[in-house]
Amino acid sequence: MDNSLEISETPHLRVRGLNVYYNGHHALKNISLDIPDKKITAIIGPSGCGKSTLLRTFNRLIDTIEGVKVKGEVMIDGVNIYDPKVEVTAIRRKMGLLSQRPCPLPMSIFDNVAYGPRIHGERGRQNLRNIVESNLRHVGLWEEVQDRLHKPASELSIGQQQRLCLARGLAVEPEIILGDESTSALDPVSSKKVEERFLELKNEYTIILVTHILRQAKRLADYVVFLYMGELIEHGPAAELFANPKESLTREYLTGIIS
């Protein structure tokens, strides 16, 4: 019954009995699941099934929505992040978020990447310069922007902005990267670049991606979570789930009968 056992790796994130209500609307229903460490997990499902909601519970950005109620546990490194004693900012810096549309902060390219480290108290100029450079290299942006680091980030192309946002998230040394349809606003070439980054980054990070593109999930995911109307229908290793889904709903979704 608990097919999370089928994956041999230790889980990085453990979800137990998670329920989310938006002003009474039951958006996530009793979700229990383990997200494997240093793998790419794809969350798939039709529009409105709760993918973004699930992702937002992982870094507690869900807290910013008014009238929302969360019940259940999300454990990271053995700590329930919904424990009242937990400090939200510490949880959030463990996770880099890459949203649907690139969202550069209204400041220079350099300051965007340095934003997180500065927030957490890094003041050394040389240190910041090193952090900015290494993270921009990490996302393959350094060559393109090294001679205009102090120009506004909004002057970059959309694809470059998205990689900049990834660098900004990585600069606080998170453990987990969360992506919510992070390539859907990008052109094919830029999408490919971002996808390549994900594949490279999974050696160091646990990556959780929401996607509505099945082909993307097949290309990237090691592990797949299928949600439908707020319920967790099926989850398991990607190869297995795509080849022979156990639930009929999953099969229908994969073959495009429901969408």
Add this chain to the structure above:
Amino acid sequence: MASLRKIKERLTCSAMMMLTIASGLLLFVISLGLLLRSREILEMKPIMELLTSSVWKPGRGEFGFWPFIAGSLWVTLLSALLAVPVSLLCAVYLSEYASRTVRAIAGPVLDMLSGIPSVVFGIWGVLALVPLVKDYIAPMTGRFSSGYTVLTAGIVLAVMIVPLIVHVALSVLRSVGNDLRDASLSVGATRWQTVKLVVLRKAVPGLAAAVVLGISRAFGETMAVIMVAGNVAKAPKGLLSPAYPLPALIANNYGEMLSIPLYDSALMFAAFLLLAVVIIFNIAARLILKKMENIR
């Protein structure tokens, strides 16, 4: 069919352009009209003398505008000093911290407050503030005051423009996308860090516009100021001196004492000054913002 649509398109387009030009032209025509009608006094006296002389004795042909200019500056600056920080903090609170219920109540209340006729604020000033200043605040400094002072007018104006600034600033802050807040929060920033480093930064141009709007309103306000400023034609020496701002001068005297030579022309010049200051202030604010945008 297609050509009809095109004609319609062109018609609406040119109609809207004409209206825009017309309203721009109106401002120009008003300024020009005022300037022409103050020509008489401008031909008699050098403009610097008009602006800097403190002697206002129309009967003897002495027209020094400095008392009124100083009066306007005093009450406007005081009201801005009082209103701007309060309004911005209030707008930030409503936008970033208040619950939806509080916001839902605050919105209509702000609308209502910004719609209150200024004469009502004037009456409130006369009934509540004037006695307060006369009987409590002035005696504390060991001086006598009628209660009709720069301080009184500044407070009344501040109370008037707070809702206006909060209203505009709030809609500016709400227009900053939540994506941006999420991006900042997700690297572990606190709410206040997010507001200070990201939201306010993004909103600076809009907030500046809100402040400029509020200050322009205070500068041009007539009714409430006439009722509480004291209207003594002397440059104020401090918060407890009376003031006689430009709009009050015009409203109190226009249409009277027209037998005095140059008086009518002098009042036109005052109106022109008022308009010029507001326009220059707006343009300057815009230019400064432009500069700031380029630096960022």
